[in-house]
Amino acid sequence: MKFDVLTLFPNMFDALKESIIGRSQEKGLLDINLINIRDFSKNKHKKVDDTPYGGGAGMVINPTVVYDAYQSVKTEKAKVIYLSPQGKVLTQNKVQELAEEEHIILLCGHYEGIDQRVIDEIVDEEISIGNYVLTGGEIPAMVLIDSVSRYVEGVINQDSVNEESFSNGLLEYPQYTRPEMFLGRKVPEVLLSGNHQKIEEWRKEQAVEITRRKRPELLKENNSKKEE
Numbered sequence: 001m002k003f004d005v006l007t008l009f010p011n012m013f014d015a016l017k018e019s020i021i022g023r024s025q026e027k028g029l030l031d032i033n034l035i036n037i038r039d040f041s042k043n044k045h046k047k048v049d050d051t052p053y054g055g056g057a058g059m060v061i062n063p064t065v066v067y068d069a070y071q072s073v074k075t076e077k078a079k080v081i082y083l084s085p086q087g088k089v090l091t092q093n094k095v096q097e098l099a100e101e102e103h104i105i106l107l108c109g110h111y112e113g114i115d116q117r118v119i120d121e122i123v124d125e126e127i128s129i130g131n132y133v134l135t136g137g138e139i140p141a142m143v144l145i146d147s148v149s150r151y152v153e154g155v156i157n158q159d160s161v162n163e164e165s166f167s168n169g170l171l172e173y174p175q176y177t178r179p180e181m182f183l184g185r186k187v188p189e190v191l192l193s194g195n196h197q198k199i200e201e202w203r204k205e206q207a208v209e210i211t212r213r214k215r216p217e218l219l220k221e222n223n224s225k226k227e228e
């Protein structure tokens with residue numbers, strides 16, 4: 001799966017070199033390409049913003065630099081997503097839907113804002129990651145890449161995806177490893193029993209109990225598990 005990211009801060013995406021997403025890029029399962037919008041400035045000082053028409057505080061990103069950056073990566077089948085606080089909030093359902101795409105172009109919003117005409121011209125969909133204020137769309141773009149990439153074949157262990165759908169909207173059961181005794185707390189006996197049926201029953205019971213305690217709304221009948 002290919003992601004092209006249009007941003008003024010490509011270095012922020014160094015985080016994607018680590019761990020599962022980093023390894024998946026090395027394996028060729030993911031291709032995450034960073035495009036610095038500033039590289040498309042024709043200004044001698046590489047300026048990308050200007051004062052807003054009509055006045056007011058702050059600056060606005062010039063539409064031409066964004067459009068030229070977009071032109072450098074666009075393909076016929078690419079879906080263009082603008083990360084913006086005005087977008088629909090990203091859900092696990094949307095994540096799964098996006099995982100079916102071959103090529104996603106992510107345009108990172110910015111505190112300054114981008115000229116509306118280039119948004120209207122190139123954007124297919126506007127997405128937010130939640131109702132809180134950030135300083136830009138870069139972290140949201142990484143959240144989107146990370147969550148969508150999990151559904152790309154080979155990125156994570158198939159057992160993890162299966163276990164996730166098996167858990168059916170419940171929170172996870174608690175995990176334990178060695179030592180058997182830690183600060184006076186013993187590993188639950190059933191996990192040492194070797195009785196796999198009992199272990200499975202205990203884990204299911206724990207998952208329900210933990211969900212009831214921490215996120216009771218997830219147990220409500222009309223909760224369709226994936227949707228918020």
Ligand code: 9D3
Nearest residue numbers: 083084085109128129133134135136137140
């Ligand atoms: C009040 C007008 N804008 C500030 C000049 C609002 C504003 C625009 C852009 C506030 C923050 C941002 C930066 N945030 C994002 O680009 C963003 C975001 C977010 O802040 N929260 C959740 N999801 C997202 S996706 C992109």
